Amino acid sequence: MAEKKRLIALGFEGSANKIGVGVVTLDGSILSNPRHTYITPPGQGFLPRETAQHHLQYVLPLVKLALEEAKITPQDVDCLCYTKGPGMGAPLQVSAVVIRVLSQIWKKPIVAVNHCVAHIEMGRIVTGADDPVVLYVSGGNTQVIAYSEGRYRIFGETIDIAVGNCLDRFARVLTLSNDPSPGYNIEQLAKKGEQFIDLPYVVKGMDVSFSGILSYIEATAEEKLKNNECTPADLCYSLQETLFAMLVEITERAMAHCDKKDVLIVGGVGCNERLQEMMRIMCSERGGKLFATDDRYCIDNGAMIAYTGLLAYAHGMTTPLEESTFTQRFRTDEVLAIWRGKESSKVNDHET
Incomplete structure (x- = not known):
């Protein structure tokens, strides 16, 4: 009997002052989830341009760390997931650009993810909350x-x-x-x-x-x-x-x-x-x-993006390269959650 192949996703989150890269499997196992936070002096908020520069500085070291901690190589990754929105424009752009480059270098499909829905799906898998x-x-x-x-x-x-x-x-x-x-x-x-x-x-x-x-x-x-x-x-x-x-x-x-x-x-x-x-x-x-x-899961992290993107990928959803854009406004109810309800039984069909 053939051994089941695990579906694995690499996810990028960078919609605000945190840049995170996570590696997860379809059953919700978090193989790695490093992140770095841009912290400003007391009394100051974080501005889009400076936040984006922070993300650019840390994103590639985080990719390397995430792969090392997960003990996988790029060849093991089935899809690359990123936050399409909502969020701050300049920080969002960092993940969108990196995902496009890696997709072409590694020859991997892209899955765009709604940040809000990712929080929900991460919460559901970690806590076991049903509906x-x-x-x-x-x-x-x-x-x-x-x-x-x-x-x-x-x-x-x-x-x-x-x-x-x-x-x-x-x-x-x-x-x-x-x-x-x-x-x-x-x-x-x-x-x-x-x-x-x-x-x-x-x-x-x-x-x-x-x-x-x-x-x-x-x-x-x-x-x-x-x-x-x-x-x-x-x-x-x-x-x-x-x-x-x-x-x-x-x-x-x-x-x-x-x-x-x-x-x-x-x-x-x-x-x-x-x-x-x-x-x-x-x-x-x-x-x-x-x-x-x-705070491991409440706060923005790459694993929540990877897991939600993998749910969509397991149901045949990918994002064409030319559509792998970002948007500051992306409503939670715009997303068709095809992995929920009756369709969810189909997930296991892809784990072969």
């Missing part, structure tokens, strides 16, 4: 998502800035370090907060808005910190509690609408332990379960 409502929270995105009839449908989202962007920008106001991330440092400071300060709570149906809250807390911080009426920890605590309560509310509403009991949190902000705790309480009260991961 949950997904809360996708990161520096660039905030969406409540559920799978229905071939696509990941968006039931609610931010109407302005993402929750991660709100946290990051407030971290700049307090000049918190960006190492390892501003959101992480806000989370640690929030644990020391004792005084809750009322902030605007902006839920509009299934959608949320964060820009007004940010403006309000920026003004509040300037006034109250100057007069010693509160501490930076109090402000971080109050901001987290308010933002996360809003997210739990719209997630619960989507659960009721979709008649689903479980929730999966993905994206960089999904690492936040307080958000996980609040969501876990809500899920348990509804007789459901929370699925969440740690």
